[in-house]
Amino acid sequence: MTDSTPLDFTTFSNVINNELTSSSQTRTGINPATTEPNPPVPVSTQDDLDKAVKAARTAFKTWSKTSFNERRKALNAWADAIDANADGFAKTLTMEQGKPLAQASAEVGMVGTWTRGLSSIEIKENVIEETDDRKIVQRYTPMGVVGAIVPWNFPVLLAVGKIVSAVYTGNPVIVKPSPFTPYCDLKLAELAAHFFPPGVIQCLSGDDSLGPMFTDHAGIDKISFTGSIITGKRVMASCAKTLKRVTLELGGNDPAIICNDVDIDAVIPKIGILSYLCSSQICMMIKRLYVHEEIYDAFLEKLITFVKTLKVGNGTEADTFFGPVQNEMQFKKAKELFSTIKTENLKPALGGTIENSAGYFIHPTIIDNPPDSSRVVQEEPFAPILPIMKWSNEDDVIERANALETGLGASVWSKDFERATRIADQLQSGSVWVNSHFDVSPTAPFGGHKQSGMGVEWGLTGLLGYCNSQTQWLKKSF
Numbered sequence: 001m002t003d004s005t006p007l008d009f010t011t012f013s014n015v016i017n018n019e020l021t022s023s024s025q026t027r028t029g030i031n032p033a034t035t036e037p038n039p040p041v042p043v044s045t046q047d048d049l050d051k052a053v054k055a056a057r058t059a060f061k062t063w064s065k066t067s068f069n070e071r072r073k074a075l076n077a078w079a080d081a082i083d084a085n086a087d088g089f090a091k092t093l094t095m096e097q098g099k100p101l102a103q104a105s106a107e108v109g110m111v112g113t114w115t116r117g118l119s120s121i122e123i124k125e126n127v128i129e130e131t132d133d134r135k136i137v138q139r140y141t142p143m144g145v146v147g148a149i150v151p152w153n154f155p156v157l158l159a160v161g162k163i164v165s166a167v168y169t170g171n172p173v174i175v176k177p178s179p180f181t182p183y184c185d186l187k188l189a190e191l192a193a194h195f196f197p198p199g200v201i202q203c204l205s206g207d208d209s210l211g212p213m214f215t216d217h218a219g220i221d222k223i224s225f226t227g228s229i230i231t232g233k234r235v236m237a238s239c240a241k242t243l244k245r246v247t248l249e250l251g252g253n254d255p256a257i258i259c260n261d262v263d264i265d266a267v268i269p270k271i272g273i274l275s276y277l278c279s280s281q282i283c284m285m286i287k288r289l290y291v292h293e294e295i296y297d298a299f300l301e302k303l304i305t306f307v308k309t310l311k312v313g314n315g316t317e318a319d320t321f322f323g324p325v326q327n328e329m330q331f332k333k334a335k336e337l338f339s340t341i342k343t344e345n346l347k348p349a350l351g352g353t354i355e356n357s358a359g360y361f362i363h364p365t366i367i368d369n370p371p372d373s374s375r376v377v378q379e380e381p382f383a384p385i386l387p388i389m390k391w392s393n394e395d396d397v398i399e400r401a402n403a404l405e406t407g408l409g410a411s412v413w414s415k416d417f418e419r420a421t422r423i424a425d426q427l428q429s430g431s432v433w434v435n436s437h438f439d440v441s442p443t444a445p446f447g448g449h450k451q452s453g454m455g456v457e458w459g460l461t462g463l464l465g466y467c468n469s470q471t472q473w474l475k476k477s478f
Helices: 046-063 068-084 085-099 102-118 157-169 183-192 210-216 229-242 264-280 296-305 328-338 394-401 417-424 458-465
Strands: 015-016 019-021 027-031 037-042 127-131 132-141 148-151 174-176 202-203 222-226 244-247 256-257 286-292 319-321 348-350 365-368 385-391 411-415 431-434 467-475
Touching: 015 046, 015 183, 015 264, 037 183, 046 174, 046 202, 046 467, 068 102, 068 157, 068 183, 085 102, 085 157, 102 157, 102 264, 132 174, 132 264, 148 157, 148 210, 157 174, 157 210, 157 256, 157 458, 174 183, 174 286, 183 202, 210 229, 222 286, 229 244, 256 264, 256 328, 264 286, 264 319, 264 385, 286 296, 296 365, 296 385, 328 385, 348 411, 385 394, 394 417, 411 417, 417 431, 458 467
Parallel strands: 148 174, 148 222, 174 202, 222 244, 256 286, 256 411, 286 385, 365 385, 411 431
Antiparallel strands: 015 019, 015 202, 027 037, 127 132, 132 467, 348 365
16 A cells, blocks of 8 residues: 555444454444444454454564564555555544634644654663673563553544554554554554564554453553543552553643733733643643732733634534534543532632533633632543633742642743742642643653653654563673
């Protein structure tokens, strides 16, 4: 297959050992903008997973011995083919996830950057000691079969990040998409079958029973999971049975601290976008906004004015910024959280109610200076509701920002770079930004502190998480 061969985005199959397979039972995802069913996908069984694991373990014997250059070449050819099918991937992503077409296109457009970026990182041996008599070397060897459990908010980019990390380090990978968003991931694996040997990249669609099958399976050596804290704890407990290696990228409740010296007009559009992108269904979006009391009123007023300009609608409509939240489960969770506006006597400065519509649409909401104890501050909403709070004392706002069990991302905004970095240095998060938020790169590690995860994805450190460390003691004579 060449990179210009178009994929058919109307039918969807499992990919096992480079073959398209189905199952006796199928299910459908839901288009969250219309609540209409999407095309049928397989419901994988234990037998399907066993076949995929067997194929992956066979593939490991040869794929683990290939060179980084061979792997890089195959990955880049696959990325070229994804780029050639970008329009189909973006439209399918909007259909299954609900995000506006412009945001879907941006996600698909990042695939090439991540594939080429991750596979450009050199993984070198570490020579610890070298004398005339002996050499001590730390080297990194492929780990085995990787199970990649992918969430529904960024199903393309996060799948690709796991696939490339596994395959580039010499490991076969079996992808388990979210039951809510299986479509693009199945097509990624279908495309990969043209560039990789059988068993190297596989994908199984399934229902809620498939994840536990992955984490229980003795033939899977590592799980890379992105999802909620609650599910992450279950994944880790299940992986403990076979001592699987595990990387967990879990939820966040990211604080952003706005100092009193910012240029409000320059900052507002950035804060607005970075609080509400993908209808706030991104673990590293701004979820708690702390604004210095000296500029609070002006900041709040201008933020409301800006957010009102962002269109809510079906992701296929031009200029839409807010698509629906992705699924009924999340919609119900959001409605329950919105009910606390009344029960906790909170003050919505914008929005505050959820209107009836054909899809899972929620208009943006801003809560004016709620108490830190309120649920909209304490909980990650994964819906477009943003609490904005006043602060005056630097030590106090740092303590408030660090107070929760989460520690995924955080940002500080100030014209005084020294002041901003002083605050940033004290924030307990895996990623900390100054005068930005949500900057990511395939060459920079990404992960969480505290209950926001274990280990990192991406960058050299992320890649090493897919390897075994081996120390060799090489004596030149007895």
